[in-house]
Amino acid sequence: MTDWNKRTRFGALDWASDHHDVVVVDRQGQVVASFGFAHSAEGWAELRLKLTAYPQLAIAVETNQGAAVQQLIEAGLEIYPVNPKSAQRYRERKAPSGVKDDQLDAWSLADALRLDGHGWKALVREDPLIEQLRLLCRDEIALIEQRTALVNQLMQALREYYPAALEAFDNWTKSYTWGFLESFPTPERLQSAGKRKWEKFLHAHKLWRPDTAPKRLEI
Numbered sequence: 001m002t003d004w005n006k007r008t009r010f011g012a013l014d015w016a017s018d019h020h021d022v023v024v025v026d027r028q029g030q031v032v033a034s035f036g037f038a039h040s041a042e043g044w045a046e047l048r049l050k051l052t053a054y055p056q057l058a059i060a061v062e063t064n065q066g067a068a069v070q071q072l073i074e075a076g077l078e079i080y081p082v083n084p085k086s087a088q089r090y091r092e093r094k095a096p097s098g099v100k101d102d103q104l105d106a107w108s109l110a111d112a113l114r115l116d117g118h119g120w121k122a123l124v125r126e127d128p129l130i131e132q133l134r135l136l137c138r139d140e141i142a143l144i145e146q147r148t149a150l151v152n153q154l155m156q157a158l159r160e161y162y163p164a165a166l167e168a169f170d171n172w173t174k175s176y177t178w179g180f181l182e183s184f185p186t187p188e189r190l191q192s193a194g195k196r197k198w199e200k201f202l203h204a205h206k207l208w209r210p211d212t213a214p215k216r217l218e219i
Contacts, residue, residue: 004118011051011059011077012109014102015039015068022047023106024054025114034103039068048075060113062087062105064123065134079123080113147173162187168219176205 009032011024017039024033035050037043051057057077063069064081072079082090087109094108095101113120151172158166164187169177183201184190190198198217202208207216 007056007058009054009057010110010114010117011054011057012106012113013059013061013068013072014106014109015061015063015066016102019043020047020068021102021106022051022059023103023110024051024057025107025110027114029111029114031107034107036102044071044075047071051075051077058113058117058122060109060117060120062109065138067135069123070135073123080117080120081123082109082112082120164190164219168216176207179205 008027009024010026011022011033014021019036019038020043021036022033023031026032033050033054037046058080059072059077060080060082061069061072062082062084069079069081087105090108090112091105094111095104155166155172165177165180165184169180171177180201183197184193195217199208199213202213202216207213
């Protein structure tokens with residue numbers, strides 16, 4: 001890490017899902033670079049090329065994980081993650097109106113890094129396996145959120161069109177509940193299947209319990 005007193009340039013990245021904005025300021029707070037780029041391989045290559053003019057650049061970003069941070073690490077930049085609440089206060093210091101502007105957000109963080117960054121903690125590059133685990137955990141959380149949304153959508157549909165299924169099973173993240181809908185997709189198909197097929201389904205999915213099977217058959 002570079003001695004803070006020897007730094008001459010301070011940057012910040014305001015990230016989004018499809019594009020990012022970067023601002024670089026000098027020791028007096030004057031903007032020396034301000035540009036946007038796409039969140040793509042070409043865009044990140046463009047960023048690395050432009051930032052070669054500012055070696056050993058410290059850069060602030062309003063997150064400490066994700067694809068944007070990974071790209072900044074690979075670009076060899078010294079990264080200073082900023083808490084979202086702190087970032088909001090820095091924005092309000094520059095624009096009290098609170099109007100959202102990507103370039104202004106990046107500028108406010110870059111200038112905050114210039115003024116206060118000596119007391120901030122830089123992000124330490126992690127072992128590649130830990131980085132991979134972090135990305136996998138992030139993806140797992142996203143998939144769980146997606147599954148929850150789909151299950152809620154399904155339960156709403158069952159509440160309107162197939163309440164018996166919703167009454168018989170309470171955990172719609174389990175494979176046997178989806179198997180139930182595949183075997184008996186409508187109330188009419190369930191009714192016409194008959195008791196023997198209902199019992200066979202419960203046994204096949206290891207759901208036959210003396211305390212729950214009679215109630216499910218009744219439903």
